[in-house]
Amino acid sequence: MPEKKRRRISKKTKIQLTVFLIVYVTIGIINVQYLPKSPSDILGNVANRWIVGTGPWYLRINPMTIIMSLVVLAVIIWFAISVHKEYSLIPTRKQAFAESLMDFVYDIVQSSIPDERFARSTFMIATTLFLYIVVSNLLGGVIPGISVDVTKTLAENGEIIRNVKFILFSDTWFAPTADLNTNLTYALMVLVISHYFGIKAKGFKAWLKSFIEPVPFLLPLNIIGELAKPISHSMRLFGNITGGGVLVLALSYFVKYMFLPPVLWGYFGIFSGLIQAFVFSTLTVAYISAQVG
Amino acid sequence: MDQESTKLIADAIIIAGKAIGAGFCMGIGAISPGIGEGNIGAHAMDSIARQPELANSITTRMLIADAVAETTGIYALLIAFLILFAL
Numbered sequence: 001m002p003e004k005k006r007r008r009i010s011k012k013t014k015i016q017l018t019v020f021l022i023v024y025v026t027i028g029i030i031n032v033q034y035l036p037k038s039p040s041d042i043l044g045n046v047a048n049r050w051i052v053g054t055g056p057w058y059l060r061i062n063p064m065t066i067i068m069s070l071v072v073l074a075v076i077i078w079f080a081i082s083v084h085k086e087y088s089l090i091p092t093r094k095q096a097f098a099e100s101l102m103d104f105v106y107d108i109v110q111s112s113i114p115d116e117r118f119a120r121s122t123f124m125i126a127t128t129l130f131l132y133i134v135v136s137n138l139l140g141g142v143i144p145g146i147s148v149d150v151t152k153t154l155a156e157n158g159e160i161i162r163n164v165k166f167i168l169f170s171d172t173w174f175a176p177t178a179d180l181n182t183n184l185t186y187a188l189m190v191l192v193i194s195h196y197f198g199i200k201a202k203g204f205k206a207w208l209k210s211f212i213e214p215v216p217f218l219l220p221l222n223i224i225g226e227l228a229k230p231i232s233h234s235m236r237l238f239g240n241i242t243g244g245g246v247l248v249l250a251l252s253y254f255v256k257y258m259f260l261p262p263v264l265w266g267y268f269g270i271f272s273g274l275i276q277a278f279v280f281s282t283l284t285v286a287y288i289s290a291q292v293g
Numbered sequence: 294m295d296q297e298s299t300k301l302i303a304d305a306i307i308i309a310g311k312a313i314g315a316g317f318c319m320g321i322g323a324i325s326p327g328i329g330e331g332n333i334g335a336h337a338m339d340s341i342a343r344q345p346e347l348a349n350s351i352t353t354r355m356l357i358a359d360a361v362a363e364t365t366g367i368y369a370l371l372i373a374f375l376i377l378f379a380l
Binding site: 043232235236238239240243276278279 | 356357359360361363364367368370371374377378
């Protein structure tokens with residue numbers, strides 16, 4: 001007797017999915033009443049998201065960036081622990097996935113940095129950045145979640161007053177990479193590390209000499225070229241993720257955030273997000289290898 | 294003209310300027326990334342047709358090059374958003 005065709009989805013998963021769908025639709029329908037009535041109410045404050053809060057500069061932070069960064073860290077640590085627990089010579093599915101990812105990045109690093117001293121640390125930096133950016137991009141839009149709404153008003157004496165409000169179910173989850181502060185931190189870190197490796201590999205004098213090559217006349221151009229690297233490096237990721245987020249926000253307003261955000265995020269989060277994370281880590285390797293080589 | 298109508302007209306001019314500026318910014322800014330990505334795609338297709346066994350690695354590199362060529366378009370999108378919402 002031929003065996004029965006294996007069911008793709010087990011009964012338990014089906015029940016879980018149905019319950020999730022019912023809860024999702026119910027909350028969505030209830031939520032419609034509390035949404036702002038016109039699109040400009042939502043989109044009007046989008047650009048104020050990146051500087052949140054009042055007071056001195058170190059207090060002006062976006063709370064959502066910190067919360068979501070911690071969530072991303074938790075997801076990565078959970079994955080690492082679950083791989084480590086069932087670590088064996090015959091790899092399980094998770095371990096095989098992790099190993100093939102590491103192998104993939106290590107091949108790229110080794111082909112551009114032959115020196116073994118720097119290849120290992122560059123590989124660690126590139127993989128860390130890649131994992132963080134991938135998880136934060138993917139997490140960005142699956143579930144309609146919380147977001148901050150910042151209203152900026154001018155007081156009588158010309159002072160800027162910012163009011164922060166948390167809103168539920170009016171936006172997708174906030175990706176930490178949609179905040180320029182996160183990306184610029186990593187890009188500057190890569191710049192500093194690449195020059196540190198450059199000094200270590202070539203020596204201080206040769207490193208200084210690399211700024212006046214091919215002729216001393218080009219010194220300002222070389223310095224500007226170095227400073228432009230972190231800007232384009234961070235702005236690329238920031239613009240992609242933020243642009244995707246704002247487009248999803250604007251388009252999904254018309255269906256009141258019911259089903260469109262996950263579908264649209266299939267493009268902006270999974271396709272564009274994966275490519276941008278890959279480009280970010282590849283450029284990291286390229287910048288470091290340009291200094292080392 | 295009294296003060297209120299002057300203010301109204303000034304607001305209207307500001308909104309019109311924002312809309313026109315954002316439209317031009319996005320429209321002109323989308324030309325060059327479009328040309329660049331088209332070139333990249335065309336050459337990738339050429340090389341895949343010549344050597345079909347390299348299709349996988351060519352596709353990966355094509356996507357990276359696309360993402361880099363896209364950057365200026367993304368800058369235009371950012372500036373358009375800033376003009377519309379932040380200015």
